[in-house]
Amino acid sequence: xxxxxxxxxxxxxxxxxxxxxxxxxxxxxxxxxxxxxxxxxxxxxxxxxxxxxxxxxxxxxxxxxxxxxxxxxxxxxxxxxxxxxxxxxxxxxxxxxxxxxxxxxxxxxxxxxxxxxxxxxxxxxxxxxxxxxxxxxxxxxxxxxxxxxxxxxxxxxxxxxxxxxxxxxxxxxxxxxxxxxxxxxxxxxxxxxxxxxxxxxxxxxxxxxxxxxxxxxxxxxxxxxxxxxxxxxxxxxxxxxxxxxxxxxxxxxxxxxxxxxxxxxxxxxxxxxxxxxxxxxxxxxxxxxxxxxxxxxxxxxxxxxxxxxxxxxxxxxxxxxxxxxxxxxxxxxxxxxxxxxxxxxxxxxxxxxxxxxxxxxxxxxxxxxxxxxxxxxxxxxxxxxxxxxxxxxxxxxxxxxxxxxxxxxxxxxxxxxxxxxxxxxxxxxxxxxxxxxxxxxxxxxxxxxxxxxxxxxx
Numbered sequence: 001x002x003x004x005x006x007x008x009x010x011x012x013x014x015x016x017x018x019x020x021x022x023x024x025x026x027x028x029x030x031x032x033x034x035x036x037x038x039x040x041x042x043x044x045x046x047x048x049x050x051x052x053x054x055x056x057x058x059x060x061x062x063x064x065x066x067x068x069x070x071x072x073x074x075x076x077x078x079x080x081x082x083x084x085x086x087x088x089x090x091x092x093x094x095x096x097x098x099x100x101x102x103x104x105x106x107x108x109x110x111x112x113x114x115x116x117x118x119x120x121x122x123x124x125x126x127x128x129x130x131x132x133x134x135x136x137x138x139x140x141x142x143x144x145x146x147x148x149x150x151x152x153x154x155x156x157x158x159x160x161x162x163x164x165x166x167x168x169x170x171x172x173x174x175x176x177x178x179x180x181x182x183x184x185x186x187x188x189x190x191x192x193x194x195x196x197x198x199x200x201x202x203x204x205x206x207x208x209x210x211x212x213x214x215x216x217x218x219x220x221x222x223x224x225x226x227x228x229x230x231x232x233x234x235x236x237x238x239x240x241x242x243x244x245x246x247x248x249x250x251x252x253x254x255x256x257x258x259x260x261x262x263x264x265x266x267x268x269x270x271x272x273x274x275x276x277x278x279x280x281x282x283x284x285x286x287x288x289x290x291x292x293x294x295x296x297x298x299x300x301x302x303x304x305x306x307x308x309x310x311x312x313x314x315x316x317x318x319x320x321x322x323x324x325x326x327x328x329x330x331x332x333x334x335x336x337x338x339x340x341x342x343x344x345x346x347x348x349x350x351x352x353x354x355x356x357x358x359x360x361x362x363x364x365x366x367x368x369x370x371x372x373x374x375x376x377x378x379x380x381x382x383x384x385x386x387x388x389x390x391x392x393x394x395x396x397x398x399x400x401x402x403x404x405x406x407x408x409x410x411x412x413x414x415x416x417x418x419x420x421x422x423x424x425x426x427x428x429x430x431x432x433x434x435x436x437x438x439x440x441x442x443x444x445x446x447x448x449x450x451x452x453x454x455x456x457x458x
Contacts, residue, residue, distance in 0.1 A: 001142065003105055005256070005257060005258060006067065006217045006218065006219060006254055006255070006256050006267075007232065007236040007254060007255055007256075007257055007260065008126070008128050008163075008219060008237055008253065008254045009232060009234055009235070009236045009252060009253070009254060009255055009266075010110055010111065010112035010126065010128060010129045010234065010235065010237035010238070015256055024448070026266050037191070041244060042193060042205070042207055043223065043246075044246075045193050045242065045244055045246050046193065046195070046205045047147065048246035049143070049178060049193065049195055049242050049246045050143050050195060050203055050205070051113075051142075051143050051176035052115055052116040052117075052143075052175075052176045052177050052178045052240075052399075053113065053115050053116075053143055053195045053196060053203065053239060053240065054113065054114045054115065054116065054123060054140050054141060054142055054143070055111070055112075055113060055114075055140070055141045055197040055200075055202045056062065056111065056112045056113060056114050056123075056125055056129055056130070056138065056139070056140055056141075056167075056197070056238065057110070057111055057138070057139040057140075057141070058111070058112070058137060058138050058139075059110075059133065059137040059138075060110055060131070060132040060133050060137070060274065060397035060399065061222060077312045099289050110133075110155040111131075111197060111200050111235050112125060112126065112129030112196075112197065112236075112237040112238045112239075113125065113172060113195075113196030113197040113235065113236055113238045113239030113252070113303045113384075114129075114140065114167065114236060114238045114239065115177075115178055115195075115238075115239060115240040115248065115251075115302075116169075116176060116177040116178070117173050117177055117178065117179075117180070117248070117278060118177055118282075119160075119174040119176075119177050120168075120174075120175075121148075121168055121169035121170065121171050121173055121175050122156070122166060122167070122168055122169075122278070122282060123140065123166070123167040123168070123169060124163075124164065124165070124166055124238070124251060124278050125165050125167065125237070125238030125251075126164065126165065126237045126238040126251065126252075126253055127159060127160055127163045127164055127165045128162050128163055128237065129163075129165070129237050129238045130155065130158070130165050130167070131158075135154070135155055135157070135182065136150050136151055136153075138153045138155070138167065139153070140153050140167065140169060142175070143202070143203050148169045148170070148171070151170070152170045152171075152210055153167055153168075153169060153170075154167065154168040155167060156168050156281055156282060156285065156345075157281035157282075157285045157286050157287070158281075159277050159281065159286075159287040160220070160221070161220060161221045161267060161287065161289065161356060162220055162221075162222050162223075162273055162274075162277055162279045162287070163219065163220040163253055163269065164269065164273075164274060164278065164281075164287075165238075165253070166281045166282060167280055174275060178240060178242065178246065178247065179247050179248065179310065180248045180271045180272075180274065180275045181242075181243050181245070181246060181248060181249045181277065182269055182272060183226070183249050183250065183270035183271040183272045183273070184272060186210055186213070186226065186243075186249055186270070187210065187380055188209075188210050188211065188212060188213060189209055189210065189309065190209060190210050190243070191206060191207065191208075191209055191243070191244055191314075192207070192209060192210055192228055192230050192241050192242065192243060192249060192250075193205060193206070193207050193241070193242050193243075193244075194206050194207075194208070194228070194230035194231065194236065194240075194241050194252060194266075195234050195239050195240055195241075195242065196232070196235065196236040196237075196238070196239025196240075196252065196296050197235045197236065197239065198232060198235045198236045199233050199234060199235050201235070204236075206230050206231035206232065207230055208228050208229035208230030208231065209228065209229050209230075210226055210227070210228055211227045211228060211229050211265075212226070212227035213226055213227070215227050217254060217256070217267055217384065219253070219254050220253075220318035221349070221352065221353065221356070222273075222353055222356060222357060224270065224273070225253070225254075225267040225268060225269060225270070226241070226249070226250050226265045226267065226270055227265060227266065227267055228241060228250075228266050228267070228268060229264055229265075229266075230266065231253075231262050231264075231266075232255060232262060232266045233261055233262050234260075234261070236252045237252060237253065237407045238251060238252065239251070239252050240251075240252070241268045248269030248271050248274070249268075249270070249271050250269055250270055250271055250274070251268055251269045251271075251274050252266065252267075252268050253267055253268060253269050254266070254267045255267070257422055280375065286390075288359075288360050288387055288388075289326065289355075289356040289357075289360070289387070289388040290355045290356055290357070290358035290359065290360060290362065290364075290385035290386075290387075290388065290424040291324070291355065291356075291360075291385060291386045291387055291388035291389070292324070292325055292326045292331075292351075292355050292366075292383065292385065292386075293320065293321040293324020293325050293326040293327060293386065294318075294319065294320055294321065294324070294326045294331065295317075295318045295319035295321075296315045296316065296318055296348045296351065297315065297316040297317075297318040297348075298315065298316070298337070298347065298348065299312070299313065299314050299315055299316055299336060303316065303336075306374065306375075307336075307369065307371055307374065307376040308375075308376070309336070309369060309376055312336070312338060312369065313338065313344060313345070313346045314336050314337050314338035314339075314345050314346070314368075314369075315337050315345060315348050316335075316349065316375055317331060317332065317333055317334060317335040317336075317337065317368075318333065318334055319333060320332065320333055324386065325383050325385055325386040326383060328383075328384075329366075329381050329382065329383040329384070330381055331368070331381060331383070332370065334370075335368045335369070335370050335371075336368055336369040336370075336371070336376065337351060337366055337367070337368045338369065339366075340354040340355065340364055340365070340366060340367075340369060341354070341364050342365070352451055355385065356388065358385055359385075360385060360387040361384065361385065362383060362384070362385055363382055363383070363384050363385075364378055364382070364383050365381070365382055366380065366381045366382075366383055366384075367379075367380050368381065386446075403406060
């Protein structure tokens with residue numbers, strides 16, 4: 001088990017002697033338990049589902065430094081000939097490859113799967129299938145071999161939280177599509193069929209069962225996955241997992257493997273999650289998520305001990321964003337949040353998952369401890385959640401906002417560090433200042449004195 005890895009399952013060929021590939025899996029049936037299997041069961045499912053399954057080819061633009069070992073090639077022509085002989089044409093290199101080390105961009109071909117979910121041409125796939133792809137760099141092939149490419153494939157929206165993306169095929173025709181099943185009705189042991197483009201073999205079908213539910217594998221921020229035995233391989237990413245009625249119960253997203261290929265354990269995003277995200281993206285261009293508006297730090301043993309919260313788990317509010325839902329509700333810096341709507345919070349990821357899955361405008365009850373001197377008062381605060389801003393907005397720094405020198409550079413708990421003296425070889429960090437009223441001050445952390453370069457952390 002030590003070598004077991006979780007891999008996503010899009011097929012990616014990377015130039016210059018490397019191939020990246022990943023694989024994915026499926027979800028399950030809902031009303032299939034009472035249906036007897038016949039020799040035509042999977043034939044009929046395949047006939048119904050395959051026309052809506054697509055193959056996706058992507059040219060991803062990657063940047064970085066390309067380095068060729070010295071002495072391997074005498075000149076650029078020799079290098080290009082070597083690459084062409086191995087299937088890499090010259091037009092794959094939009095930058096100079098000589099001299100042997102320089103910055104540049106390169107287009108990397110990738111392959112995955114998808115499924116049409118509306119007759120107007122909306123296609124759902126995994127975000128990681130089209131990540132880093134520019135508009136116009138995606139080609140979609142239908143089961144009847146018709147192809148949409150260039151400006152005829154539009155990226156409608158992406159959701160990195162769930163690893164879902166939506167494309168739109170520009171056409172006047174009504175396309176074959178599949179409906180979503182209710183994944184809440186899926187049971188362990190039910191039959192499912194995975195369809196897609198494994199190893200670039202268009203229109204492949206495999207059958208299996210739902211082998212587990214509620215799996216978390218750490219490939220996306222919001223996960224509550226199905227595990228399936230339906231065989232999938234690199235290139236299956238984004239393809240559907242359907243029940244015996246041909247309805248989507250999941251979108252294949254990853255496999256567990258220690259070989260890089262299928263070993264009987266795959267994972268799929270449940271259809272209810274997929275439908276909620278796709279409906280939001282199609283309606284507004286983005287997946288709307290609940291937002292609290294705080295920065296967080298872990299709850300350390302020292303803080304637990306200081307406030308006599310030995311058995312308490314949660315997170316520390318490091319900063320409250322001005323005019324955010326948290327600010328309006330009265331949440332304060334250094335509050336210790338322990339639960340959301342009755343569900344306990346152990347770390348920052350769990351709080352993010354709890355808040356992000358809730359509807360914008362909904363009300364949540366936040367249980368917390370508010371530190372005062374050496375005590376912590378328990379309280380409940382009601383918060384009306386806002387809409388989570390785009391990641392680039394969250395990362396923006398306030399324009400022209402000047403802080404007093406003393407306020408700059410503090411860590412989350414109120415400590416500011418400084419570079420140690422060059423002669424000081426002792427381990428640790430040197431404290432420059434401790435913010436007044438911060439947890440660090442209450443824990444008796446102090447700046448290093450002028451006569452000592454010892455660490456100020458105590």
